[in-house]
Amino acid sequence: xxxxxxxxxxxxxxxxxxxxxxxxxxxxxxxxxxxxxxxxxxxxxxxxxxxxxxxxxxxxxxxxxxxxxxxxxxxxxxxx
Ligand SMILES: [Zn+2]
Numbered sequence: 001x002x003x004x005x006x007x008x009x010x011x012x013x014x015x016x017x018x019x020x021x022x023x024x025x026x027x028x029x030x031x032x033x034x035x036x037x038x039x040x041x042x043x044x045x046x047x048x049x050x051x052x053x054x055x056x057x058x059x060x061x062x063x064x065x066x067x068x069x070x071x072x073x074x075x076x077x078x079x080x
Contacts, residue, residue, distance in 0.1 A: 001028040002028070002030075002072060003027065003028055003029060004024050004026070004027045004028075004029050005024065005025070005026060005067075005068075006024070006025040006026075006027055006051065007022055007023070007024060007051070007052040007053075007054070007055060007056075008022075008025060008036075008044075008049040008050060008051050008052055008058070009021060009022045009023060009049065009050055009052060009057065010022055010044070010048055010049060010050070011049065011050050012050075013047050015033035020057065020058075021057065021058045021059060021060040021063075022052060022055050022056055022057055022058065022059045022063075023040060023042060023060045023063045024038060024039045024040075024058060024060065024063040024066075024067050025037070025038055025039065025040070025066070026039065026062065027077075034046055036049065037069055038060065039062070039063070039065050039066035040060050040062035040063045040066060041073070042060075064078040
């Protein structure tokens with residue numbers, strides 16, 4: 001399925017500053033779910049997330065660990 005990799009972090013004031021890490025989300029393209037679950041398993045509802053156009057601040061280590069392997073632009077799996 002066609003999926004988007006999205007970066008987002010909790011909005012200021014919704015959690016403590018130390019928990020405002022950059023989570024990774026995999027979303028089916030074209031869908032707008034009301035609740036989002038990060039790759040680390042943390043759930044977020046409407047109005048809780050700030051979308052990021054690039055990694056900002058501290059990354060969520062658990063999300064990175066669960067992220068899909070990098071793919072080359074031609075769609076082949078990268079050999080790391
Ligand atoms: Zn996370």
